Amino acid sequence: MMKYIDQEEKELIESLYSEEWEPNLDKNVNKVYEEYARKSIEFDKILEIALSQRDYEKIKVKAIEEGIPYQAFVSMLIHNYNEGKIVLTI
Numbered sequence: 412m413m414k415y416i417d418q419e420e421k422e423l424i425e426s427l428y429s430e431e432w433e434p435n436l437d438k439n440v441n442k443v444y445e446e447y448a449r450k451s452i453e454f455d456k457i458l459e460i461a462l463s464q465r466d467y468e469k470i471k472v473k474a475i476e477e478g479i480p481y482q483a484f485v486s487m488l489i490h491n492y493n494e495g496k497i498v499l500t501i
Contacts, residue, residue, distance in 0.1 A: 470484060470485060
């Protein structure tokens, strides 16, 4: 199972495998949801930031430890911060 899932996501995955879900046969509704899903995973913004060499290397090492590309690791950090799952301590 993936490392970066919260309890709600875990329960959703388990419900999918336990066959609690029934297919929705309305093709129009399915197309709407497919479009929502497609738009939610499209990356249409590129962020360029300047990092110190030390921070850049540490991020790459952490990403390797987690088994994901470093760009995905940084994206995950930003997403988790935006969702309130990471709190800054200054």
